[in-house]
Amino acid sequence: MFDDKEKFKLAYLTKISETEGITLDEGSLWDKYKTLVLLLKENMSFNRALTKKSTMYTKQVYYFSMEFLIGRLLHYYLVNMEIEELVREGLAELHINLDDLLQQEVDPGLGNGGLGRLAACFLDSMAFLGISGHGNGMRYKYGLFEQKIRNGFQTEVADNWLKNGYPWEIPRTEKSIVVKFKGTIRAESVQDKLMFYHEHYEPVLAVPYDIPIMSYDNPSNINNLRLWSAEPVANELDFDSFNRGEFDQAVSLRSEVEAISYILYPDDNGRSGKELRLKQEYFFVAAGLGSIMRSFKKRNISLGDFSKWVAVHINDTHPVLCIPELMRILIDEEGLGWDQAWNITVNTISFTNHTIMPEALEKWPVDLFKNLLPRIYMIVEEIDRRFKERLARRFLDDWELIHNTQIIKDGQVQMANLAVIGSSSVNGVAALHTEILKHQVFKDYYRVFSYKFNNKTNGINHRRFLLAANPALSELITEAIGPAWKKNAEELENLLFYKDNSSFIEKLAKVKYLNKCQLAKHVKESQGLEIDPLSIFDVQVKRIHAYKRQLLNILKVMHLYNQVKNDPQSVRDPQTFIFGGKAAPGYHYAKTIIKLINTLANKINKDPEVKQKLKVVFLENFNVSLGELIYPAADISEQISTASKEASGTGNMKFMVNGAVTIGTLDGANVEIKEAVGEENIFIFGLTAEEVLRYSREGGYKSLDQYYSNQSLRLCVDQLVNGFFETAGEEFRVIFDSLLLYNDDYFVLKDFNAYLEAYQKLQDSYAQQDIWHRTSLVNIAKAGIFSSDRSIKEYANQIWKTNFRRFDSHFPDKRFKNKLGTK
Numbered sequence: 001m002f003d004d005k006e007k008f009k010l011a012y013l014t015k016i017s018e019t020e021g022i023t024l025d026e027g028s029l030w031d032k033y034k035t036l037v038l039l040l041k042e043n044m045s046f047n048r049a050l051t052k053k054s055t056m057y058t059k060q061v062y063y064f065s066m067e068f069l070i071g072r073l074l075h076y077y078l079v080n081m082e083i084e085e086l087v088r089e090g091l092a093e094l095h096i097n098l099d100d101l102l103q104q105e106v107d108p109g110l111g112n113g114g115l116g117r118l119a120a121c122f123l124d125s126m127a128f129l130g131i132s133g134h135g136n137g138m139r140y141k142y143g144l145f146e147q148k149i150r151n152g153f154q155t156e157v158a159d160n161w162l163k164n165g166y167p168w169e170i171p172r173t174e175k176s177i178v179v180k181f182k183g184t185i186r187a188e189s190v191q192d193k194l195m196f197y198h199e200h201y202e203p204v205l206a207v208p209y210d211i212p213i214m215s216y217d218n219p220s221n222i223n224n225l226r227l228w229s230a231e232p233v234a235n236e237l238d239f240d241s242f243n244r245g246e247f248d249q250a251v252s253l254r255s256e257v258e259a260i261s262y263i264l265y266p267d268d269n270g271r272s273g274k275e276l277r278l279k280q281e282y283f284f285v286a287a288g289l290g291s292i293m294r295s296f297k298k299r300n301i302s303l304g305d306f307s308k309w310v311a312v313h314i315n316d317t318h319p320v321l322c323i324p325e326l327m328r329i330l331i332d333e334e335g336l337g338w339d340q341a342w343n344i345t346v347n348t349i350s351f352t353n354h355t356i357m358p359e360a361l362e363k364w365p366v367d368l369f370k371n372l373l374p375r376i377y378m379i380v381e382e383i384d385r386r387f388k389e390r391l392a393r394r395f396l397d398d399w400e401l402i403h404n405t406q407i408i409k410d411g412q413v414q415m416a417n418l419a420v421i422g423s424s425s426v427n428g429v430a431a432l433h434t435e436i437l438k439h440q441v442f443k444d445y446y447r448v449f450s451y452k453f454n455n456k457t458n459g460i461n462h463r464r465f466l467l468a469a470n471p472a473l474s475e476l477i478t479e480a481i482g483p484a485w486k487k488n489a490e491e492l493e494n495l496l497f498y499k500d501n502s503s504f505i506e507k508l509a510k511v512k513y514l515n516k517c518q519l520a521k522h523v524k525e526s527q528g529l530e531i532d533p534l535s536i537f538d539v540q541v542k543r544i545h546a547y548k549r550q551l552l553n554i555l556k557v558m559h560l561y562n563q564v565k566n567d568p569q570s571v572r573d574p575q576t577f578i579f580g581g582k583a584a585p586g587y588h589y590a591k592t593i594i595k596l597i598n599t600l601a602n603k604i605n606k607d608p609e610v611k612q613k614l615k616v617v618f619l620e621n622f623n624v625s626l627g628e629l630i631y632p633a634a635d636i637s638e639q640i641s642t643a644s645k646e647a648s649g650t651g652n653m654k655f656m657v658n659g660a661v662t663i664g665t666l667d668g669a670n671v672e673i674k675e676a677v678g679e680e681n682i683f684i685f686g687l688t689a690e691e692v693l694r695y696s697r698e699g700g701y702k703s704l705d706q707y708y709s710n711q712s713l714r715l716c717v718d719q720l721v722n723g724f725f726e727t728a729g730e731e732f733r734v735i736f737d738s739l740l741l742y743n744d745d746y747f748v749l750k751d752f753n754a755y756l757e758a759y760q761k762l763q764d765s766y767a768q769q770d771i772w773h774r775t776s777l778v779n780i781a782k783a784g785i786f787s788s789d790r791s792i793k794e795y796a797n798q799i800w801k802t803n804f805r806r807f808d809s810h811f812p813d814k815r816f817k818n819k820l821g822t823k
């Protein structure tokens with residue numbers, strides 16, 4: 001992109017005067033940051049146009065997701081273009097520190113956690129592999145709230161991420177789509193054909209904003225992330241009402257429309273059941289499909305071949321209205337008959353399920369659905385009717401099967417059922433999770449459609465979470481095995497060659513130490529707390545949720561505290577327990593967990609007898625950027641969900657690729673991590689998924705038995721309410737009650753002993769530093785299969801049936817030549 005430093009400097013200086021009309025001296029840090037972004041974006045837009053043209057006759061994949069947690073882009077794109085050093089040096093000569101500019105960038109919080117981050121990792125891997133794969137999502141004006149800890153409690157601050165503008169996005173007003181809500185449907189027979197007309201609807205304008213997606217070693221292939229914003233169709237006040245003096249109405253219509261893309265629902269694995277949420281879901285689905293259809297028509301391909309040229313993937317059930325909406329477009333707008341439209345729709349759409357938690361399975365009351373989306377409801381009813389008819393023919397009088405697989409029942413529209421019936425592929429996100437789908441959650445569908453079910457174990461973008469986030473480790477790895485791992489993560493396995501190389505192991509230990517120093521520095525600067533980089537960093541960062549069992553970790557820390565109080569020698573190595581994660585604002589239990597962690601931290605960190613051995617930290621506002629600092633600095637990765645509840649997890653993979661050692665249950669992808677590293681390189685404990693599911697079915701576990709039979713556990717549980725936390729009073733009663741009064745739904749007490757035993761083994765292993773770092777090395781070496789490149793290759797081959805294309809040969813550009821000479 002820039003031949004050399006001088007050319008870069010010239011381009012940069014020209015850009016700043018061109019766009020801001022100022023000289024460098026007059027510019028603020030924000031101006032300087034923005035200028036650098038605009039410079040890169042300009043080049044990317046050019047390449048996007050070329051990519052678009054050359055992929056006109058390539059199958060297009062559209063990844064529909066309500067959430068894209070993309071993280072900051074500037075540093076990552078500089079790494080991908082391999083121009084970070086050139087730009088850093090060039091800016092330094094202009095007396096600008098690149099790091100200062102990087103700090104200016106907002107981290108767009110357009111997702112809650114794992115699901116949104118997965119979508120972002122997938123965009124990267126599609127771009128890397130040269131798949132024409134694009135994101136379709138929501139441009140929320142406010143992303144996930146910013147978390148502030150006040151007095152130990154979580155408080156929420158609005159995430160006004162657009163307040164200075166977002167220089168990566170490109171508004172495409174001219175490509176807006178009108179989305180229709182409410183109103184009535186008039187049916188009319190036209191030349192023997194029944195036609196449906198949507199009347200008296202409320203129109204909303206969907207305006208697209210595009211963000212260029214580029215990956216490593218493929219900078220000339222630019223894909224697109226299209227995010228939709230809701231605006232009034234006239235984009236001005238309703239002047240009719242205004243002129244009639246109905247000022248309030250004129251303004252409120254506008255705000256009602258804008259409410260659709262106003263804010264991200266902050267519930268991870270939960271659901272709101274509110275009309276606004278369903279509006280959001282239909283809004284970005286209708287806008288996305290409208291624009292796909294528009295660009296499809298420019299390709300002059302017969303509509304009958306639609307599914308050969310377009311794949312639509314739905315990330316969980318949030319975009320499942322793609323199914324009836326595509327039917328509506330094909331029938332009402334394109335004039336196809338039902339059967340042909342249905343064939344096209346099913347063959348176009350594929351679906352990923354993300355959870356078996358019952359509270360996260362979306363359902364909508366029929367009345368609400370029908371009123372908001374009258375034509376879509378008619379189509380869903382017809383899909384349901386035809387499915388039932390077919391089933392009744394095939395399974396005769398198996399009424400239970402027929403009932404269980406209905407879309408509309410008990411006055412509600414069951415979105416997961418619509419997704420399974422209306423798509424050609426249904427996948428889980430880890431091997432264990434997919435088995436649970438086939439044999440529990442969707443067992444009836446598995447009888448009907450066994451061929452649709454398949455597994456696609458999640459992955460992470462190892463270029464973001466290792467190459468860009470952990471430069472010291474990346475350099476060490478490249479020194480040892482060469483740079484090929486960046487393009488093929490499975491090359492990391494060559495590190496095994498260094499397993500018994502003590503000088504390499506020493507270097508690995510040093511890198512970890514330096515990363516811990518950086519995290520310690522951040523904690524000191526942001527929270528004023530000292531943590532010792534020589535202590536063990538035991539980390540649990542993820543959304544706060546009962547099933548993720550932060551409580552089990554807390555009880556362990558309380559137990560260690562009690563031990564140290566009794567016998568200071570009982571804990572050998574100093575340990576720092578690091579927590580982080582947001583709680584949904586309405587999730588009282590999770591918020592109490594945060595307060596508990598902070599109360600415990602306060603007690604332990606102040607206690608002169610203990611603070612040399614144990615420290616507890618709650619890191620405020622966990623997000624992608626903070627993750628990039630934390631994952632590289634962890635010694636221990638806590639993955640301790642109740643078996644069967646965590647569909648895959650991806651945090652577990654980010655820790656692993658950075659050399660943290662996992663303590664975890666046999667849940668989600670932990671099972672596959674164990675298979676990859678071998679049981680001597682991971683600390684597994686607790687009930688299996690099968691045992692948990694059996695207990696839940698048969699009600700065989702009584703938490704009180706556990707409580708009475710284990711002295712030290714009982715002490716910890718009692719300490720929640722017995723005045724141990726001086727200021728606490730009754731505030732942790734809900735947690736105490738969840739364990740004893742409500743019989744511990746998440747098996748915290750049941751797994752407590754096994755957890756402590758595994759933790760003791762882990763500490764023994766840590767005490768032998770050479771063994772520990774060898775374990776760490778094996779974890780890095782075996783992390784390759786958890787790259788999202790592997791996941792996306794599987795999706796592309798088995799579900800989307802699209803080729804990978806690398807475009808470097810199409811646009812020979814010497815300036816992008818890999819410095820390491822591997823091309």
Ligand SMILES: *Cc1c(COP(=O)(O)O)cnc(C)c1O
Nearest residue numbers: 113114542623624627649650651
């Ligand atoms: C990876 C990631 C998650 C998912 O973490 P899990 O441990 O898999 O729950 C959540 N939030 C952010 C910001 C992440 O980067």
